[in-house]
Amino acid sequence: MFRAIKKLFFTAPVIFITGAAPALADGHAAEGEQLYRTLRCAGCHAVGPDAKNRVGPQLNEIVGRAAGSVEGFRYSRAMAALAEEGLVWDDENLRAFLTAPSEFLPRTRMGYRGVRKEEDLNELLIYLATLTPETNLGIAHIEPGDPEVAAEILAIEGNVEYGQYLSSTCVTCHQASGDSTGIPPIINWPADAFVTALHAYKSKARDNEVMQQITSTLSNDEIAALAAYYESIQE
Amino acid sequence: MKLDRRGFLGVGAAAAATMSAPMVMGAAHGKPRVVVVGGGAGGATAARYIAKDSGGAIDVTLIEPTRTYYTCFFSNLYLGGFRDMSSIGHTYGAMASQGVNVVHDWAIGVDRDAKTVALAGGGSVPYDKLILSPGIDFRDGAVQGWDTSSQNAMPHAYKAGSQTELLKSQIEAMPQGGTFAMVAPPNPFRCPPGPYERVSMVAHYLKINNPTAKILIFDPKAGFSKQKLFQDGWSRHYSGMIEWISPDFGGAVDEVRPGSMEVVADGEVVKVDVCNVIPAMKAGRIADLAGVTNDAGWAPVNPHNMATRADENIYVLGDSSQQGDMPKSGFSANSQAKVCANAVRGELTGSTVFPARFANTCWSLIETNDGVKVGASYEATDEKIAKTSGFISQVEDDAATRAATYEESVGWYDGITADMFGT
Numbered sequence: 243m244f245r246a247i248k249k250l251f252f253t254a255p256v257i258f259i260t261g262a263a264p265a266l267a268d269g270h271a272a273e274g275e276q277l278y279r280t281l282r283c284a285g286c287h288a289v290g291p292d293a294k295n296r297v298g299p300q301l302n303e304i305v306g307r308a309a310g311s312v313e314g315f316r317y318s319r320a321m322a323a324l325a326e327e328g329l330v331w332d333d334e335n336l337r338a339f340l341t342a343p344s345e346f347l348p349r350t351r352m353g354y355r356g357v358r359k360e361e362d363l364n365e366l367l368i369y370l371a372t373l374t375p376e377t378n379l380g381i382a383h384i385e386p387g388d389p390e391v392a393a394e395i396l397a398i399e400g401n402v403e404y405g406q407y408l409s410s411t412c413v414t415c416h417q418a419s420g421d422s423t424g425i426p427p428i429i430n431w432p433a434d435a436f437v438t439a440l441h442a443y444k445s446k447a448r449d450n451e452v453m454q455q456i457t458s459t460l461s462n463d464e465i466a467a468l469a470a471y472y473e474s475i476q477e
Numbered sequence: 478m479k480l481d482r483r484g485f486l487g488v489g490a491a492a493a494a495t496m497s498a499p500m501v502m503g504a505a506h507g508k509p510r511v512v513v514v515g516g517g518a519g520g521a522t523a524a525r526y527i528a529k530d531s532g533g534a535i536d537v538t539l540i541e542p543t544r545t546y547y548t549c550f551f552s553n554l555y556l557g558g559f560r561d562m563s564s565i566g567h568t569y570g571a572m573a574s575q576g577v578n579v580v581h582d583w584a585i586g587v588d589r590d591a592k593t594v595a596l597a598g599g600g601s602v603p604y605d606k607l608i609l610s611p612g613i614d615f616r617d618g619a620v621q622g623w624d625t626s627s628q629n630a631m632p633h634a635y636k637a638g639s640q641t642e643l644l645k646s647q648i649e650a651m652p653q654g655g656t657f658a659m660v661a662p663p664n665p666f667r668c669p670p671g672p673y674e675r676v677s678m679v680a681h682y683l684k685i686n687n688p689t690a691k692i693l694i695f696d697p698k699a700g701f702s703k704q705k706l707f708q709d710g711w712s713r714h715y716s717g718m719i720e721w722i723s724p725d726f727g728g729a730v731d732e733v734r735p736g737s738m739e740v741v742a743d744g745e746v747v748k749v750d751v752c753n754v755i756p757a758m759k760a761g762r763i764a765d766l767a768g769v770t771n772d773a774g775w776a777p778v779n780p781h782n783m784a785t786r787a788d789e790n791i792y793v794l795g796d797s798s799q800q801g802d803m804p805k806s807g808f809s810a811n812s813q814a815k816v817c818a819n820a821v822r823g824e825l826t827g828s829t830v831f832p833a834r835f836a837n838t839c840w841s842l843i844e845t846n847d848g849v850k851v852g853a854s855y856e857a858t859d860e861k862i863a864k865t866s867g868f869i870s871q872v873e874d875d876a877a878t879r880a881a882t883y884e885e886s887v888g889w890y891d892g893i894t895a896d897m898f899g900t
């Protein structure tokens with residue numbers, strides 16, 4: 243599930259979870275939602291509070307959901323076998339599946355040829371991600387104004403033990419339990435999102451002074467260490 | 478969680494700065510023993526981190542007389558009516574279940590040769606490393622006419638709890654149009670913005686309940702923390718209510734008279750209804766008794782690990798320490814505690830000691846949804862904890878920023894108390 247988010251963030255061009263960046267993310271999600279109808283997903287897959295299974299299973303919380311797990315829906319044998327293997331839908335496998343369903347899963351019952359345009363697929367996936375509540379996704383606040391972080395910096399392997407020590411500064415405000423009352427939780431963040439967010443404060447692209455102050459003293463290695471630690475604690 | 482040391486050598490600067498620590502491990506008495514005196518912002522954090530991070534390899538005892546610790550932070554919000562008392566009280570149950578041996582007693586002496594701490598209830602506790610975080614005590618004779626025996630007539634409310642409740646009840650009992658006086662402390666003292674946040678909160682209460690009342694601040698200092706921000710807020714929210722009297726204008730009081738509720742300043746006698754005396758401060762008394770304080774009344778420490786200059790086996794955290802540039806705040810004490818915990822654990826078990834790093838932010842509330850903050854980062858030099866850079870709220874901030882700042886302070890409160898007490 244966690245990997246799912248990570249992929250979601252870093253394979254598509256501009257992606258963020260709604261809430262973090264309402265305007266822009268909503269824009270993409272809105273386009274994705276429209277595609278959900280124009281590509282005729284909606285005909286077979288209901289969404290929303292009253293969603294019932296139709297020709298296909300309802301898709302609430304599809305990202306992060308175990309394959310073949312919707313109650314009351316009779317899956318194909320092929321899908322049941324995937325479920326047996328423990329597949330969990332994430333950006334990567336949803337992308338593969340939606341590109342060419344019967345290639346990804348021969349004998350799937352989903353009679354759909356696949357989404358042709360990568361752009362459409364990106365937007366559709368953003369929309370699908372919004373069907374899973376933020377809390378389940380682990381709120382990965384990538385914001386539209388966050389500068390892209392160089393690949394070399396994202397690639398730094400963080401030292402977890404050092405990250406744990408450094409995190410003792412974070413937990414004075416960001417509770418170790420993930421509880422939050424006025425200050426956002428930072429556990430369950432994918433490392434890449436964590437690194438991107440901290441660099442956004444460091445470069446002052448984000449404007450909270452406390453975070454700018456804290457990150458001003460953190461080196462690239464130290465940011466990587468923190469990200470590695472925060473990624474490690476939820477395993 | 479599994480710790481992975483892979484790649485640590487790649488951390489360069491950190492690895493280079495890592496101190497090589499002699500180990501006390503395997504001493505004749507079995508597990509190494511850490512005793513922490515004072516279960517506040519510094520001590521509770523240190524005890525909990527050492528217990529948690531050593532995973533049982535170190536015996537940790539916390540000595541703290543009170544069963545419920547009331548935080549000074551947010552006690553001003555209680556005076557303003559933004560908090561109730563129970564919301565700022567915290568107990569030690571969670572910490573005890575996380576491996577800290579909590580002893581509710583007073584430490585009354587330290588034998589540095591025998592390495593034991595004597596308890597008021599009798600007996601003594603042996604230590605390999607002793608951490609003192611006893612907060613502050615007041616200097617005798619700091620305010621002529623006041624001593625702790627007058628604290629019922631003229632409360633300090635600078636240690637939270639019954640004093641805070643007393644001050645609140647006195648404010649509530651003020652006659653309409655009465656006078657609240659504060660005798661502000663000289664530097665250095667705990668929580669530099671504390672007296673001025675307090676005035677703001679008292680003004681908030683009076684504005685609603687006693688709008689013709691007056692507040693006088695007698696200040697021995699020519700300036701104070703976040704002064705522009707406070708004074709701007711006071712004129713916006715409490716116009717005409719608050720008078721800050723600097724030493725040039727007679728702010729240094731000659732004497733207070735608790736019996737007749739008078740303040741004498743610049744030769745003039747002022748009759749008041751409530752008098753909040755915040756005297757000059759010094760390290761908590763146990764630091765004196767341990768012999769680790771200097772003439773100024775504070776305990777000088779090594780900025781890299783918070784060990785006292787006087788005794789490498791005794792550490793002093795928080796308000797009692799004389800460390801350099803950090804303000805005496807709960808945030809600072811908590812930050813110092815983690816550096817100290819890491820160093821102590823390293824010395825006792827050989828675990829990696831990472832370079833010290835410190836941070837502080839102090840939020841203050843001026844009026845409903847009008848929060849301000851000041852903060853900085855610090856590094857350890859051989860001589861002192863030195864400020865590297867900082868920030869402060871601006872007078873020009875918009876209302877949304879101020880509201881967000883207040884909201885952030887509430888998050889911080891919950892964060893730091895969870896971090897201190899393991900809840």
Ligand SMILES: Cc1cc2nc3c(=O)[nH]c(=O)nc-3n(C[C@H](O)[C@H](O)[C@H](O)COP(=O)(O)OP(=O)(O)OC[C@H]3O[C@@H](n4cnc5c(N)ncnc54)[C@H](O)[C@@H]3O)c2cc1C
Pocket residue numbers: 514515516517518519520540541542543546548549550551552553582583584585610611612613634635636667668671672675761762763794795796797805806807808809810838839840841
């Ligand atoms: C009105 C006010 C507002 C404040 N607001 C803020 C704020 O918003 N943010 C902030 O960061 N800081 C704030 N502070 C400052 C903060 O409360 C202190 O800086 C902080 O508590 C210091 O931590 P400490 O560990 O040094 O001492 P304390 O937290 O005071 O802890 C000392 C403990 O030691 C115990 N003790 C003392 N002597 C002995 C002994 N002999 N044996 C055993 N136990 C002993 C005491 O019972 C006490 O529990 C404020 C302070 C005041 C007064």
